[in-house]
Amino acid sequence: MAAEPSRNAVVKFFRRYWAVISIAVAVLGVIAWAAAAPITSASRDEIFEIPKGTWARRMAGDNIEILPNEIRLTLGVRDILVLENQDDVPQIFGPTLMMPGQGLRLPFALASSYQFACTAHASGQMTILVEPFPASAWARLRWRVRELLKSAMPRRDEAAT
Amino acid sequence: MLARLLNRALVMLLPLLCLTALASAADDASLIAGVFSPPRAAPDFSLRGSDGNELQLSHYRAKVVILEFGFTSCPDVCPTTLAALARARKQLGPEGNDVQIVYITVDPERDDAERLRKYLAAFDPTFIGGTGTAEQLAAVRREYGIAATRTNSSTSYAFSHSSYTYLIDREGKLRALMPYGHTPDDYVHDVGILLKQ
Numbered sequence: 440m441a442a443e444p445s446r447n448a449v450v451k452f453f454r455r456y457w458a459v460i461s462i463a464v465a466v467l468g469v470i471a472w473a474a475a476a477p478i479t480s481a482s483r484d485e486i487f488e489i490p491k492g493t494w495a496r497r498m499a500g501d502n503i504e505i506l507p508n509e510i511r512l513t514l515g516v517r518d519i520l521v522l523e524n525q526d527d528v529p530q531i532f533g534p535t536l537m538m539p540g541q542g543l544r545l546p547f548a549l550a551s552s553y554q555f556a557c558t559a560h561a562s563g564q565m566t567i568l569v570e571p572f573p574a575s576a577w578a579r580l581r582w583r584v585r586e587l588l589k590s591a592m593p594r595r596d597e598a599a600t
Numbered sequence: 601m602l603a604r605l606l607n608r609a610l611v612m613l614l615p616l617l618c619l620t621a622l623a624s625a626a627d628d629a630s631l632i633a634g635v636f637s638p639p640r641a642a643p644d645f646s647l648r649g650s651d652g653n654e655l656q657l658s659h660y661r662a663k664v665v666i667l668e669f670g671f672t673s674c675p676d677v678c679p680t681t682l683a684a685l686a687r688a689r690k691q692l693g694p695e696g697n698d699v700q701i702v703y704i705t706v707d708p709e710r711d712d713a714e715r716l717r718k719y720l721a722a723f724d725p726t727f728i729g730g731t732g733t734a735e736q737l738a739a740v741r742r743e744y745g746i747a748a749t750r751t752n753s754s755t756s757y758a759f760s761h762s763s764y765t766y767l768i769d770r771e772g773k774l775r776a777l778m779p780y781g782h783t784p785d786d787y788v789h790d791v792g793i794l795l796k797q
Contacts, residue, residue, distance in 0.1 A: 529745075534764040535777055536745025538640050545634035549781060556747055 473583040474576035478516055484544070485512055486521040489559045494528045497561070505559045508566065512547055513582060515572040519546045531558045533567075631793060632786045633767055633776035642667070642766070642774040643743035647704065647736060650716035650729035658772060660700045664794045665768040666787070669746055669761055671707035672719040677763045677780055678703075679723075685765070686724040688787035695795055698770075704730040706748035706759050708737055744774075769794050 453460065487506055496503055512518050521544050524530050524537040533555035537543055547553075553567040573582040642657060642665075649655030657665065666685060670678035682703070689696040703720060705711035708731055711719075716729030731737070741748060748761040763780035767790060775794060778787065 531745045534746060534762040535636075535766075536743070537636075540638075541640065542637045543634055544637065545777075545779075546632070548779070 470580065474580040476579070478573055478579055478582060480516045483515075483517055483519045483546075484521045485510065485517050485519065486523070488523045489526050489530055491525045491527060493526045493559060494530075502561055504561060506557065506565060508560070508562070510565065510567050511585075512567065512569045513572065514547070514550055514569060516582075518548075518569065519544060520567065521545075526559075531556050533557070631776050631790050632782065633778040633790050635776050636774060639769070639773040639775045642768045642772055643740070644772075645704075645730070645736075645740045645743070647730035647732040647740070648713050650713050650720060650731070652713055655702070655728060655730040657702065657768070660702070660768075661772050662770050663698050663700045664770060664791055666699065666701045666791070667744075667766040667768060668701070668703050669706055669741065669744075669748065670703060671705050671759050671761070672711050672715055673707065673756075673758065674761075675758075677761075681763070681765060681780065682720070682723040682727070684782070684784045685787060686727070687784035688791065689724060689726070691784055691788045692791065692795075695792070698795055699791055701727045702730060703727060704737065704740060706737060706741070706761050708732060708734050767791070767794060769797060 487510070489505055493503070493505055510520065512520060521542065522532055522537070523542045524532075524539060527539055529539065530537050532543065533545070533553070535543065547567070547569045550569050550571040553569065555565050555567055556563060557565045573579045644656060644658045647655045657667075668678070668681060668685075670681075672678070682701075685701050689699055689701070692699060701724065703716070705716060711729070711731050713729070713731055716731060720727040720729050730740075732740075744766065746762045748759050751758050751760055764777045766774060767776040767778060769775045776790065778790065
């Protein structure tokens with residue numbers, strides 16, 4: 440007899456908050472998927488471009504930033520940095536000189552923080568942060584959230600063209 | 601008549617050329633090292649060789665050249681890479697004769713030809729070193745886009761320098777750069793691809 444009122448209360452509660460409960464279940468489902476589902480990637484390339492006219496714009500006093508100050512890569516997912524120099528002048532990038540029209544496809548095999556000289560930057564320096572493969576649930580969740588945020592924000596080299 | 605023959609020859613050759621280009625691109629994609637596309641001619645230089653002769657990169661056309669920059673007092677990067685290269689060359693067997701390791705110093709003050717010769721011979725007597733004036737060596741580094749910064753301590757000095765090695769094909773084109781820390785097997789893999797082209 441006593442169970443009847445409490446059951447009614449539960450039903451009432453669900454009827455009242457069904458929308459909130461549905462959203463909460465959906466959010467938890469997405470979080471559980473993001474943490475559990477294995478990370479795969481169609482391409483391991485992270486592509487950047489130094490657009491034509493970068494040097495000329497800088498010489499004219501335009502303090503543009505083409506590439507981010509920090510590029511994050513993830514081993515086994517996106518661990519190949521591809522840089523295209525579409526500018527009219529050679530650019531120093533890391534340990535090499537890239538001629539106009541030349542591209543460099545640079546794979547990384549060790550998780551570390553790499554300091555690269557880069558003449559496409561006003562500071563002349565940039566950091567490439569190579570992180571280990573997100574093996575744990577927490578690392579996968581964090582990686583997916585960061586990728587989501589990254590895709591929501593326009594990249595500097597895309598915004599500059 | 602001649603024009604028709606030339607046209608036919610062109611039609612027959614074109615797919616062959618396309619296939620060759622595609623095969624080369626596919627090989628580049630399978631390199632472990634970082635790959636330049638398109639590759640440019642590796643800048644030539646003229647320095648004093650550790651064998652006492654003039655050292656010119658163009659002398660080694662028809663060989664695959666692995667170019668490294670460093671200094672003989674380097675405590676870690678240079679000996680590790682040179683040891684890996686020596687082992688890779690041995691692993692290549694007779695094909696290793698078509699590979700030339702060229703080591704250019706960033707420390708002309710201490711690294712004269714004789715010191716370079718003794719240092720490199722400890723790894724592999726076929727390795728050749730290059731030295732010159734500070735200006736000559738700086739010009740070579742500039743051509744390759746390489747930085748080397750002198751760091752002074754109270755008693756001595758050292759250099760912070762690029763730890764990458766540069767892979768140059770038989771035609772003298774700068775094809776790829778290998779980051780520090782790769783194994784002799786990785787070098788054998790990439791050099792093997794370049795030797796076959």
